[in-house]
Amino acid sequence: MNTPASAPRKTSKIRQKADTPDIPGLAVRQTAAKLLAAIVEQKTSLDGLTDEQHGQPHYRALDSRDRGLVRAILLTALRYRRTIEALIERRLERPLPGNATTLSHILHVGAAQILFLDLPDHAAVDLAVEHAKHDPRTRRFANLVNAILRTLIRIKERALPAALAQTVDAPDWFVERMRQTYGEEKTKAILAAHRVEAPLDFTVKENAAEWAKTLGGITTPTGSVRVSKPEGAISTLPGYEEGAWWIQDAAAALPVRLFKNISGKSVADLCAAPGGKTAQLAVRGAEVTAVEQSANRLRRLQENFARLRLDASFVHSNLLDLPDEAGFDAVLLDAPCSSTGTVRRHPDVLWAKDVSDIEKLADLQYKLLQKAVSLVPVGGTIVFSNCSLDRLEGEALIDRFIATEKNVKIDAIEPDEIEGIAPLLTERGELRSTPADFDLGFPQLSGLDGFYAVRLNRTR
Numbered sequence: 001m002n003t004p005a006s007a008p009r010k011t012s013k014i015r016q017k018a019d020t021p022d023i024p025g026l027a028v029r030q031t032a033a034k035l036l037a038a039i040v041e042q043k044t045s046l047d048g049l050t051d052e053q054h055g056q057p058h059y060r061a062l063d064s065r066d067r068g069l070v071r072a073i074l075l076t077a078l079r080y081r082r083t084i085e086a087l088i089e090r091r092l093e094r095p096l097p098g099n100a101t102t103l104s105h106i107l108h109v110g111a112a113q114i115l116f117l118d119l120p121d122h123a124a125v126d127l128a129v130e131h132a133k134h135d136p137r138t139r140r141f142a143n144l145v146n147a148i149l150r151t152l153i154r155i156k157e158r159a160l161p162a163a164l165a166q167t168v169d170a171p172d173w174f175v176e177r178m179r180q181t182y183g184e185e186k187t188k189a190i191l192a193a194h195r196v197e198a199p200l201d202f203t204v205k206e207n208a209a210e211w212a213k214t215l216g217g218i219t220t221p222t223g224s225v226r227v228s229k230p231e232g233a234i235s236t237l238p239g240y241e242e243g244a245w246w247i248q249d250a251a252a253a254l255p256v257r258l259f260k261n262i263s264g265k266s267v268a269d270l271c272a273a274p275g276g277k278t279a280q281l282a283v284r285g286a287e288v289t290a291v292e293q294s295a296n297r298l299r300r301l302q303e304n305f306a307r308l309r310l311d312a313s314f315v316h317s318n319l320l321d322l323p324d325e326a327g328f329d330a331v332l333l334d335a336p337c338s339s340t341g342t343v344r345r346h347p348d349v350l351w352a353k354d355v356s357d358i359e360k361l362a363d364l365q366y367k368l369l370q371k372a373v374s375l376v377p378v379g380g381t382i383v384f385s386n387c388s389l390d391r392l393e394g395e396a397l398i399d400r401f402i403a404t405e406k407n408v409k410i411d412a413i414e415p416d417e418i419e420g421i422a423p424l425l426t427e428r429g430e431l432r433s434t435p436a437d438f439d440l441g442f443p444q445l446s447g448l449d450g451f452y453a454v455r456l457n458r459t460r
């Protein structure tokens with residue numbers, strides 16, 4: 001696995017604790033453990049914690065290489081959390097006490113490096129031991145940390161493949177819900193896909209085949225450009241400056257394509273930022289109104305539109321506050337959701353959310369959809385979508401909505417409407433994708449975000 005360079009070179013600009021020594025590389029491991037605690041204990045999102053402007057202060061104090069290393073450690077520790085846990089637990093004579101969470105995070109950060117990352121094993125152990133010694137909550141366990149991590153180095157070649165085969169890297173609540181919805185086989189395939197980092201998909205304004213060549217990738221069955229691991233920063237890739245493309249998972253590119261002819265029509269994107277779908281609407285010739293309640297995210301959307309040289313009207317508002325008589329020809333509601341479809345890129349999602357979050361989000365989506373319907377005339381189209389794998393935020397939500405509101409009907413997606421979409425359609429013509437879809441031969445080039453989308457027509 002490629003990771004940022006290991007050699008710890010530079011100390012953090014702010015020290016972790018007054019008594020923390022200047023040991024190269026220690027601040028990175030301490031920050032990784034701190035962020036892991038914030039994700040699994042306080043249910044904070046990894047993206048929020050590692051935001052360049054608003055992220056966790058110790059993280060922001062690191063230089064960019066060290067930040068990259070913290071993210072690599074965390075993505076790995078979360079992607080393989082249960083496998084790491086199983087291998088650590090087997091080395092313990094008795095389970096760690098429930099309040100030994102700091103010790104557990106130090107062990108997970110160390111084990112993630114030893115088991116999965118291309119970093120020197122001895123540095124991972126030494127830094128974990130120093131970390132334990134310099135935290136009063138874990139000082140007395142420094143020898144235990146040393147013993148467990150050294151054992152992992154010794155046994156990993158034999159024990160890791162077995163542990164990966166026996167372990168499911170997801171919390172029980174999620175596995176149970178996936179089994180109920182998708183059955184045993186598909187759930188296995190989804191969980192296997194979650195262990196592979198997602199490829200990078202691009203939506204291009206035109207000439208997908210040409211751009212696939214230029215970017216060194218392929219085109220997906222639905223016409224996105226896909227690259228398994230682009231070289232260098234996104235902003236240095238050909239076409240970035242001129243605004244020829246934007247990053248968007250191939251599944252996320254489908255909801256907008258469900259609108260039939262929108263050229264010259266007024267279309268509102270009601271949950272717009274960062275704007276991948278807004279951009280598609282603009283490229284298809286709609287007069288787009290982009291509604292977004294977060295000022296920061298709206299700013300990002302506007303920056304993206306400037307780079308892409310596209311036009312829209314931007315409205316900073318909670319969509320629930322829009323006047324009902326706004327009168328759009330059509331609306332897209334790409335609603336806030338649990339994001340369980342994006343685990344390949346965001347393995348923190350499963351550890352920072354649970355069923356109660358899904359239930360709350362489904363209720364919010366219901367309210368947002370009520371409002372979305374009120375914004376189009378009778379006969380108008382509403383596309384509802386989100387990146388959740390959970391039925392409660394998809395098929396079941398629409399069942400409940402149609403049965404209760406009685407003002408919309410499903411306008412079924414036809415299998416030949418969009419090239420490559422047929423395998424992703426439900427019996428009643430909704431879009432349902434999962435990371436197990438689009439097996440393109442190589443795991444690094446396969447998969448889709450989990451997405452749900454339905455096209456609705458207002459009937460009264």
Ligand SMILES: C[S@@+](CC[C@H](N)C(=O)[O-])C[C@H]1O[C@@H](n2cnc3c(N)ncnc32)[C@H](O)[C@@H]1O
Nearest residue numbers: 271272273274275276277292293294318319334
């Ligand atoms: C799933 S993201 C949308 C992604 C976007 N459609 C895209 O394709 O790039 C949901 C967005 O909706 C915004 N949002 C959530 N609730 C909202 C509301 N009540 N009114 C307006 N925007 C909202 C969030 O801030 C977030 O930016």
